[in-house]
Amino acid sequence: MKPTTLIKVLILILTAQKSIAQDLKTATALTGSKYTIENCVNQFELEKATKTKVGYQYWFADKNFTLENTLKMSIVEPGKSTHAPHHHIEEEFFYILEGSASFFLDGKTVVVGPNTSLYCPSNVEHGISNAGQTELKYLVIKKDRKEK
Template sequence: MKKRDIIVAICTAAIMCVPMAIIAHQQQVKANMPSTAFNWDSVKVVATKVGEKRQFFDAPTSTLDNLECHVTTLNPGELAHAPHQHPEEELTIVKEGTLEVLVNGELKIVGPGSVVFQSANTLHSIKNVGTTKAVYHAIKWKSNKTMK
């Protein structure tokens, strides 16, 4: 093999890496979530140290950069996590039990049917203050207005 042939082979390989890298990147980008019905019993239950979690979805949609929904079951007396904040807004819908939620610096008690909205970048937390398991849906979204 001549030096020229080796150079041509190397250049060809280098040029082919560009489209292959583009294709690999496109495959890593999540597709928009289509309209879907999620059956409660078909969503995998994952045990956590404070209860359990069902992850329904976590994907972009046609109007949002990302939409995420999970259901947490908290055992009595457990805190889902230490007070924290994040750039996306979050909606919590209580299905069962009694929760203490940190909202705008105040602790509030909420029960079944209650809805809690947490604005972006506000400190919040959730604790089960009841004597039975508490179950809640958490929904978060990111849009082009979500600060990164």
Template sequence: MKRISAFLVVALALNTAFFAQNNSNKELTMEQCVNTLNVENSQSTKVGYQYWFADKEFLDGRTLKLSVVEPHKATHEPHKHEEDEFFFVLEGTAEFFLNGETVVAGPYTSFYCPPNSLHGIRNVGDTELKYLVIKKYNLSDK
């Protein structure tokens, strides 16, 4: 668990660094800046659950989400959107799809999805797949 916590801190730092160009000037409290995984507050999906450490309302559309996917399943089919996106594998075995190509990788691997690229991630292992999703939503699309 300590290893996961350390990587969550790194991921949040990356999230801030990659998307700093739209930095908010709002003042935040310590309580707003610290978010510890609480599975009871997670959202169930058809294939597991997700937990938002930072949702798009928190800070200018920048997000950090944990996705947990059951063995041999995917949250959805490959898709595309205008925002770029990072996946960071914490546990399990992921198959990453990008524009017709695939690669299989394990923990401590990042995958980058450029804007408007056809991409997806699925669990190809026999254990849960846990990965972080780092993305900045375009809030003008609300």
């Protein structure tokens, strides 16, 4: 292997090790001081939900509590959606708990019911709306990623 190639490989390895070490340090610091059995168990309470224009949402965990992961429940009134189709860097999962959802992904639409998961790849246009006559209740799960 050429000396310049070897140096580049070593730099990449050292950079990766530094990043991993920082992530472990952050996780250890958070685990040691932030997480308890009391704040790691979160039972839905309507009084603590946030009202939206189309229903309400409840954050079970946001990226400030976890290491960039989020878990939110959205409840949407019949015929409404939380927002227009959009895209973002983060991958996203929806899990339908109750009701009927119209799921838009990359130009196509399908209607699904409870116990169905929906995956939204990074940077692909997607959206979800209530296609039924009752409330649509679903979980939104994603990991916050920074633009590269």
